[in-house]
Amino acid sequence: MSAAVIDGKAFAAGLRQRVGVAAAAFAAQAGRKAGLAVVLVGEDPASAVYVRAKGKATLEAGMASFEHRLPAATSEAELLALIAQLNADPAVDGILVQLPLPAGIDEQAVIAAIAPDKDVDGFHIDNAGRLAVGQEGFVPCTPLGCLMLLQDALGDLSGKEAVVIGRSNIVGKPMAQLLLNANATVTIAHSRTADLPAVVRRADIVVAAVGRPEMIRGDWLKPGAVVIDVGINRLAPTDDAPKGRLVGDVAYDEAAGVAAAITPVPGGVGPMTIAVLLRNTLVAAYRHAGLQMEGDAL
Numbered sequence: 533m534s535a536a537v538i539d540g541k542a543f544a545a546g547l548r549q550r551v552g553v554a555a556a557a558f559a560a561q562a563g564r565k566a567g568l569a570v571v572l573v574g575e576d577p578a579s580a581v582y583v584r585a586k587g588k589a590t591l592e593a594g595m596a597s598f599e600h601r602l603p604a605a606t607s608e609a610e611l612l613a614l615i616a617q618l619n620a621d622p623a624v625d626g627i628l629v630q631l632p633l634p635a636g637i638d639e640q641a642v643i644a645a646i647a648p649d650k651d652v653d654g655f656h657i658d659n660a661g662r663l664a665v666g667q668e669g670f671v672p673c674t675p676l677g678c679l680m681l682l683q684d685a686l687g688d689l690s691g692k693e694a695v696v697i698g699r700s701n702i703v704g705k706p707m708a709q710l711l712l713n714a715n716a717t718v719t720i721a722h723s724r725t726a727d728l729p730a731v732v733r734r735a736d737i738v739v740a741a742v743g744r745p746e747m748i749r750g751d752w753l754k755p756g757a758v759v760i761d762v763g764i765n766r767l768a769p770t771d772d773a774p775k776g777r778l779v780g781d782v783a784y785d786e787a788a789g790v791a792a793a794i795t796p797v798p799g800g801v802g803p804m805t806i807a808v809l810l811r812n813t814l815v816a817a818y819r820h821a822g823l824q825m826e827g828d829a830l
């Protein structure tokens with residue numbers, strides 16, 4: 533048996549297209565475009581790639597993009613001053629400060645300074661708390677994208693056994709909350725979990741977000757499980773792959789022989805993150821303008 537491939541790239545393209553249609557409707561109704569401000573501090577090359585991709589996707593969706601690139605030596609006070617300015621700017625609906633921040637800047641203090649109704653990353657404590665108690669707020673983009681893929685693949689998640697591997701604030705914890713809100717039975721596993729293979733073997737749904745290349749093996753899976761692989765790890769260069777192959781946290785070929793469906797790396801979860809960011813920004817814009825989005829396709 534070979535698993536169905538969950539095509540996150542295609543799903544993300546569809547979502548971005550729907551966001552684009554809704555963004556045009558917003559601009560016509562509100563008399564302005566929805567706007568996303570992205571802040572990058574320092575020169576981390578991977579972060580620079582992400583920020584460029586976010587800005588490009590924002591423009592492609594018909595929204596306004598405000599990019600702020602600050603030198604690595606920027607002080608926390610300077611960054612907080614920029615956030616205060618963006619909080620007060622009526623053209624800015626969403627604010628994203630790319631993480632990680634340079635050493636010396638307190639990430640939690642920066643996240644806390646973002647107005648919760650512009651926190652399209654869903655990292656502010658207000659939004660984390662809203663998710664935990666089931667109130668409307670902003671949900672982190674990567675786990676929300678994973679939930680969309682799961683609901684597309686499985687329909688109702690009610691009563692499913694879900695195992696989330698990884699307990700980060702960005703992915704693992706909000707993923708578990710989303711699955712719980714969708715009535716799954718949820719286990720959060722992590723580096724101290726005893727007998728991880730036995731825990732994973734219970735799961736109808738496995739979400740892997742640990743950042744360790746090919747850690748989850750095919751023989752850990754229950755036959756017919758649905759596997760969402762959030763990991764993006766670059767292996768050491770080889771003759772065949774001089775830049776180093778990109779792999780997930782799941783040993784794909786082994787898992788594809790056991791699972792019912794699985795996301796590939798690349799082309800699975802990765803493209804969903806930006807698509808959901810655009811969606812969250814548009815939702816923020818509608819809320820700020822006091823307008824109602826037509827339909828509920830997003």
Ligand code: GUN
Pocket residue numbers: 628629630631632653673674702805
């Ligand atoms: N760094 C890695 N992923 C993310 C993300 O989703 N948002 C932000 N702001 N930074 C990140």
